[in-house]
Amino acid sequence: MRRRTLLQALPGCAFLPALPTRAAPESASWPQRPVTWILSQPPGSGPDNVARLLSDRLARSWKQAVVIDNRPGGQNTIGAQAAARLAPDGHGFYFATAAALVTNQLLFKSLPYDPQRDFTPVAFVARSPFAVLVAANSPVRTLDDLIARSKAKAGALSLGNEGPRTFSGMIARLLNARSSMNANLVPYASVGVGTQDLMGGHVDAMVADLAATAALVRQGRLRVLATTTGRRVAGWETVPTLAERWPGLEMVGWFALVAPAGSPAAVMERVNRDMQELQGDADLAARIAAIGPLVTPGLDLGETAAVLQAERERWSALAREIGVLPE
Secondary structure (H helix, E strand, O other), X not given: OOHHHHHXXXXXXXXXXXXXXXXXXXXXXXXXXXXXXXXOOOXXXXXXXXXXXXXXXXXXXXXXXXXXXXXXXXXXXXXXXXHHOOOOOOOEEEEEEHHHHHHHHHHOOOOOOOOOOOEEEEEEEEEEOEEEEEEOOOOOXXXXXXXXXXXXXXXXXXXXXXXXXXXXXXXXXXXXXXXXXXXXXXXXXXXHHHHHHHHOOOOXXXXXXXXXXXXXXXXXXXXXXXXXXXXXXXXXXXXXXXXXXXXXXOOOEEEEEEEEOOOOHHHHHHHHHHHXXXXXXXXXXHHHHHHOOEEXXXXXXXXXXXXXXXXXXXXXXXXXXXXXXXX
């Protein structure tokens, strides 16, 4: 997507409150020591791999180490809380997921951090599509087939996901609501466990991160029925999207770089410019796409803030539609 298309596609792109105006330290003398990126995921995960590709390139440009600090667990709350407590001096950032910045607020009555108040948007990095999948030997070949099968076997079709407080769980619930499938939603502790059951015939279909299942699809063990993006995914052009059946529907994960509230504006602008330059590197974008996420064309600070706000509004509306209540 080009920048303008991306912004126009997102509803209600109201800007967040003004970015901090603190000027010191100036970006010309920054960074003065190693820079820390906190992640809520473990080493070797998709977000971790993407963050390391970006941080390695930035470290060379900044002539300072970029230290990846993995703080997994607690549905992103451990890492997010640690990032919110970083000193706002321009040397600490949070490589955050959509779950940490948006959907956690919809799923939990209380959080040890405030996604809007505690962070300043710096750069929108990439989108991570989800998919509806079946086993390669399944008689179901299209989304229409899946819906028809569910109605022919009322209450018998099973749809795997990672649980009600996850992206895949929310997508599964929305798919049920939009299609009137009334599928039994089967939660799994991980994508790996769920896909094993899917291939073993213990569950009829599954909603999962496309990046986490792409290898099994390419090996001919799984089949993708649809992706959750607004447009067809590069490299998966033969696979339809849910939006082709339900216009305007888009439910994807994403990564964004944010900093503790009050971080110096000049440094945030510098980091945003450097990130935009990286996002324009075709080779780097291809390496990230090989992991799974799709790099978004570089957005400036204001546009990044607008996208995050629009995503809050989008997911809030979807949560109301499927009756998600914080617990």
